[in-house]
Amino acid sequence: MSKFLPLSQAVGENLGNGDVVAFEGFTHLIPHAAAHEAIRQGFKDLTLLRMTPDIIYDQMIGMGMAKKVIFSYAGNPGVGLLRRMRDAIENAYPRGIETVEHSHSAMAQAYEAGASGLPLALFRGYKGADLPKVNPDIRFIACPYTGEQLAAVPAHRPDVTFIHAQKANQKGDVLIEGIIGVQKEAALAAGRVVVTVEEVVPSFRGLHPNLCILPHWTIDAIAVVPGGAHPSYTHGYYERDNAAYLEWDRISADRDLFAGWIRENVLGKTPDAFADRVKGLRQ
Amino acid sequence: MTDFTPNEMMTIAAARQLSNDDVCFVGIGAPSAACNVARLTHAPDITLIYESGTIGTAPDVLPLSIGDGELCETALATVSVPEMFRYWLMGGRISIGFLGAAQLDRFGNINTTVIGDYHHPKVRLPGGGGAPEIATSCGEIYITLKQAQRAMVERIDFYTSFGHGDGGDHRQRLGLTTRGPTLLITDLAIWRPDSESKEFVVRSLHRGVTRDMVQDTCGWTVRFSDDLEETPPPTAEELGTLRDLQARTAAAHAGARRAA
Numbered sequence: 215m216s217k218f219l220p221l222s223q224a225v226g227e228n229l230g231n232g233d234v235v236a237f238e239g240f241t242h243l244i245p246h247a248a249a250h251e252a253i254r255q256g257f258k259d260l261t262l263l264r265m266t267p268d269i270i271y272d273q274m275i276g277m278g279m280a281k282k283v284i285f286s287y288a289g290n291p292g293v294g295l296l297r298r299m300r301d302a303i304e305n306a307y308p309r310g311i312e313t314v315e316h317s318h319s320a321m322a323q324a325y326e327a328g329a330s331g332l333p334l335a336l337f338r339g340y341k342g343a344d345l346p347k348v349n350p351d352i353r354f355i356a357c358p359y360t361g362e363q364l365a366a367v368p369a370h371r372p373d374v375t376f377i378h379a380q381k382a383n384q385k386g387d388v389l390i391e392g393i394i395g396v397q398k399e400a401a402l403a404a405g406r407v408v409v410t411v412e413e414v415v416p417s418f419r420g421l422h423p424n425l426c427i428l429p430h431w432t433i434d435a436i437a438v439v440p441g442g443a444h445p446s447y448t449h450g451y452y453e454r455d456n457a458a459y460l461e462w463d464r465i466s467a468d469r470d471l472f473a474g475w476i477r478e479n480v481l482g483k484t485p486d487a488f489a490d491r492v493k494g495l496r497q
Numbered sequence: 498m499t500d501f502t503p504n505e506m507m508t509i510a511a512a513r514q515l516s517n518d519d520v521c522f523v524g525i526g527a528p529s530a531a532c533n534v535a536r537l538t539h540a541p542d543i544t545l546i547y548e549s550g551t552i553g554t555a556p557d558v559l560p561l562s563i564g565d566g567e568l569c570e571t572a573l574a575t576v577s578v579p580e581m582f583r584y585w586l587m588g589g590r591i592s593i594g595f596l597g598a599a600q601l602d603r604f605g606n607i608n609t610t611v612i613g614d615y616h617h618p619k620v621r622l623p624g625g626g627g628a629p630e631i632a633t634s635c636g637e638i639y640i641t642l643k644q645a646q647r648a649m650v651e652r653i654d655f656y657t658s659f660g661h662g663d664g665g666d667h668r669q670r671l672g673l674t675t676r677g678p679t680l681l682i683t684d685l686a687i688w689r690p691d692s693e694s695k696e697f698v699v700r701s702l703h704r705g706v707t708r709d710m711v712q713d714t715c716g717w718t719v720r721f722s723d724d725l726e727e728t729p730p731p732t733a734e735e736l737g738t739l740r741d742l743q744a745r746t747a748a749a750h751a752g753a754r755r756a757a
Contacts, residue, residue: 279612286626303618325579339587341659344610
């Protein structure tokens with residue numbers, strides 16, 4: 215049952231050291247504010263789960279919070295490589311991390327399997343690819359009806375999933391629209407769900423009946439953080455800050471520059487900072 | 498005819514290969530530019546699909562990422578990512594997958610995962626994303642990349658996505674029923690696979706390009722078609738469309754609207 219909490223409390227009560235955690239968002243609605251709160255609270259030994267670990271996982275890995283990353287595309291979207299994650303993989307800085315790598319199709323369907331309560335996802339995939347040679351979680355089983363060899367991967371069941379959404383109503387139901395990505399599946403696959411939202415409205419009455427809604431009884435905590443997806447975007451509220459993604463390439467290329475940026479923009483700030491960051495990007 | 502750069506020729510040559518009837522799964526970067534030039538010139542009804550779930554999108558500027566808001570706002574429909582990969586890609590509803598590559602071999606096998614050993618890489622690249630299944634589920638695959646010795650190699654370090662494997666009937670032996678790579682467009686030439694060996698063969702050189710230029714920027718011994726053609730240079734309309742698109746894109750991504 216969802217409770218409205220300050221972000222610090224929502225994160226503190228639901229995330230723990232050693233957890234398997236997903237901060238999901240497929241380019242859109244990336245929960246930056248929640249990730250920054252996790253950095254401030256200094257969690258350790260996390261297994262980070264995400265299709266597209268981008269800037270927020272680069273930041274968490276750069277701060278030494280992750281022991282393992284399960285992913286399918288580790289890039290700064292449209293810009294290039296994730297330099298803190300590369301430093302961890304190539305040079306074990308600030309610590310080594312284990313990587314478990316999949317394709318997007320596998321990751322998306324593993325979340326769907328988790329949300330469905332199934333132990334595995336089954337699909338036509340990975341044929342001729344090298345990932346099954348380096349990821350023992352990828353197996354193949356024969357269809358009992360046709361004999362076709364199908365790929366299998368274990369379902370994702372994160373301890374906790376964080377997502378960002380447009381709005382909640384006063385009851386704590388949550389509405390997501392635009393590029394909805396894999397957030398519904400990631401939320402329903404998780405043991406606990408924390409949502410940051412742009413705003414709270416009295417009710418969802420009068421909205422289109424097919425909008426993507428997570429009922430209040432599927433959510434543990436909601437924190438209201440306007441701008442909480444920046445520099446990602448929130449459809450209908452503010453645009454993607456493409457310049458910030460380009461700038462991250464420069465900041466993340468240097469260990470000291472990165473540490474200074476985190477001190478100034480994460481450790482020395484509160485969730486309120488996000489509202490200011492999107493002022494010039496509002497629609 | 499105005500002057501054009503090799504990259505412009507590459508994008509325009511790729512755009513020409515697309516038609517109104519195509520349903521195209523679009524990779525970011527050069528493929529995205531080519532697909533949108535096609536849409537803005539001779540193929541206004543082409544269906545462009547990005548893996549973020551946007552179906553039938555018509556962006557005014559090129560997206561920086563596969564999930565830019567512009568893609569959703571101009572799309573016919575936006576579906577979840579699991580639905581995209583299950584119903585639309587695995588379901589066999591996409592005719593062309595358009596991919597880029599960090600490393601490519603002569604059989605159209607692609608590496609975007611690592612340079613060097615997987616567990617101790619020299620360079621850790623972003624990885625496959627949707628590509629492993631795009632490469633096997635789309636009706637056929639077009640590849641576009643800028644020629645360089647380090648990109649076009651004798652052996653790729655990692656099979657991120659499968660092309661024709663070792664060549665010949667390797668796809669059929671794996672049970673794949675789709676055609677795999679049927680076209681490679683570089684900044685210097687247009688290549689198509691040999692019908693038997695499946696090795697890429699140069700069919701057309703872009704204007705001003707010599708055989709030596711193609712060979713010098715390619716890590717395997719290049720085969721040239723017996724009836725080698727010259728790629729028609731870009732028309733004024735094609736070039737104007739591409740340049741306008743890139744100018745709008747540059748302005749949007751520089752944060753122009755933010756400063757306003």
